[in-house]
Amino acid sequence: MTDDRLSLSILGGFLGAGKSTWLRHRLFQQTDRPIILLNDMGDVAVDEYLLERATTLKVVAGGCACCERLDEFLGVLRDICNERTQEASEMRGSRTLIMETSGISQPARIARAIAQDPVLQRHLRLEQVTVVVDAQNGLGQLLADGLARTQVESADQIALSKVEDCSPADIADLISLVRRLNPTAPLRAYEFGTERALPLLPPPRRADFEFETDESPLTAVTMQVGSGPDDPSEWHAFSVFMSAVLHRHGADLVRAKGVIASPRGRLLFQSLAGHVQPLELLAGGIAENDNKVVLISRRQQPERLMKAWQTIRTL
Amino acid sequence: MCSGCGYPQLAGHWTDAADTSAHDRMAGRMAKARLISSVLRSHHIGVKSSFHSPDFLLTSATGKRAVCRSLDEVWATVHSWTGGGYDPLADLPKGPA
Numbered sequence: 001m002t003d004d005r006l007s008l009s010i011l012g013g014f015l016g017a018g019k020s021t022w023l024r025h026r027l028f029q030q031t032d033r034p035i036i037l038l039n040d041m042g043d044v045a046v047d048e049y050l051l052e053r054a055t056t057l058k059v060v061a062g063g064c065a066c067c068e069r070l071d072e073f074l075g076v077l078r079d080i081c082n083e084r085t086q087e088a089s090e091m092r093g094s095r096t097l098i099m100e101t102s103g104i105s106q107p108a109r110i111a112r113a114i115a116q117d118p119v120l121q122r123h124l125r126l127e128q129v130t131v132v133v134d135a136q137n138g139l140g141q142l143l144a145d146g147l148a149r150t151q152v153e154s155a156d157q158i159a160l161s162k163v164e165d166c167s168p169a170d171i172a173d174l175i176s177l178v179r180r181l182n183p184t185a186p187l188r189a190y191e192f193g194t195e196r197a198l199p200l201l202p203p204p205r206r207a208d209f210e211f212e213t214d215e216s217p218l219t220a221v222t223m224q225v226g227s228g229p230d231d232p233s234e235w236h237a238f239s240v241f242m243s244a245v246l247h248r249h250g251a252d253l254v255r256a257k258g259v260i261a262s263p264r265g266r267l268l269f270q271s272l273a274g275h276v277q278p279l280e281l282l283a284g285g286i287a288e289n290d291n292k293v294v295l296i297s298r299r300q301q302p303e304r305l306m307k308a309w310q311t312i313r314t315l
Numbered sequence: 316m317c318s319g320c321g322y323p324q325l326a327g328h329w330t331d332a333a334d335t336s337a338h339d340r341m342a343g344r345m346a347k348a349r350l351i352s353s354v355l356r357s358h359h360i361g362v363k364s365s366f367h368s369p370d371f372l373l374t375s376a377t378g379k380r381a382v383c384r385s386l387d388e389v390w391a392t393v394h395s396w397t398g399g400g401y402d403p404l405a406d407l408p409k410g411p412a
Binding site: 239 | 329330332333343390401403407
């Protein structure tokens with residue numbers, strides 16, 4: 001008897017690790033178009049624009065799927081299973097479901113909740129938990145953040161992203177730390193979602209690691225730019241404000257992400273730990289959530305960020 | 316251009332990413348310079364950009380001058396001149412320029 005259950009893969013990793021980029025490029029490289037379930041901490045799930053090759057895309061936004069949005073998330077999973085059951089078996093499309101978690105989710109908690117749900121048990125087969133680790137910033141994140149370490153510990157396989165810009169010595173140090181947290185999970189390196197052979201690595205420079213835990217809570221706030229999704233008039237104010245905030249508070253502004261309307265078109269803006277990634281010019285028409293930027297930060301109260309932005313907008 | 320997904324990555328400093336021509340770039344810089352001058356008025360720092368130069372020119376009330384290629388350099392200079400005293404989340408300008 002064949003197993004007709006949906007194959008579920010959970011994709012986790014810390015804020016800005018490169019989960020969506022990894023998944024986006026993986027989708028371009030495979031013929032199967034999976035169902036994607038996307039979870040985002042902010043009210044606006046920017047990544048939904050990037051995953052257009054999915055058969056079906058469902059979004060649970062505005063909170064983490066492993067805690068505050070767990071019930072909603074399990075409900076969406078049941079809906080997906082119900083819809084699939086109602087289709088005639090020969091008509092059933094995708095056999096694969098990929099869940100991209102928010103950067104603050106603990107994949108192990110999600111996997112446990114699914115395993116304990118009697119309905120989902122019958123319809124889903126948990127294939128694997130893949131955790132993406134940013135090769136450029138991962139060492140610092142793993143040393144500083146207990147949540148990032150927990151994610152790596154729960155992985156069935158680890159995907160090192162952004163290896164193209166790292167030296168062999170830096171990769172060796174990171175792998176040494178990852179192996180200490182998770183000695184058994186297969187580890188592969190990727191450049192924009194394409195697997196790359198690791199270079200010959202020297203012995204790691206570090207064997208002992210001192211872990212810290214930043215207890216400051218992460219808060220998310222959504223910043224409105226322009227008067228609507230197609231209004232490019234506040235691009236200059238946005239670039240002045242964000243560049244000033246990132247310069248002064250970049251270390252606390254863990255993640256910022258959004259699609260901004262500009263005179264040139266729709267620009268994908270992303271920053272990680274104060275560093276702005278090269279902007280991308282997006283194809284496609286204006287979307288409802290354009291001109292909304294999600295800021296995820298420690299210590300910077302959302303009210304302060306919003307008040308400062310509102311002041312700049314009036315100048 | 317990423318061969319995998321087709322979305323082009325934009326070169327140069329990210330704050331210049333919206334500009335499609337040299338004219339756009341200079342006009343954008345002038346608009347940003349006006350805005351930054353308003354923000355820094357209480358610190359007595361002025362910022363200018365013109366069609367004659369692709370840079371930002373910063374001047375202080377005590378006669379300091381600096382030429383900055385990007386907004387990152389502008390904020391680094393402001394940080395240096397004010398001894399770290401400028402905080403974009405705390406030093407809010409009073410109203411329209």
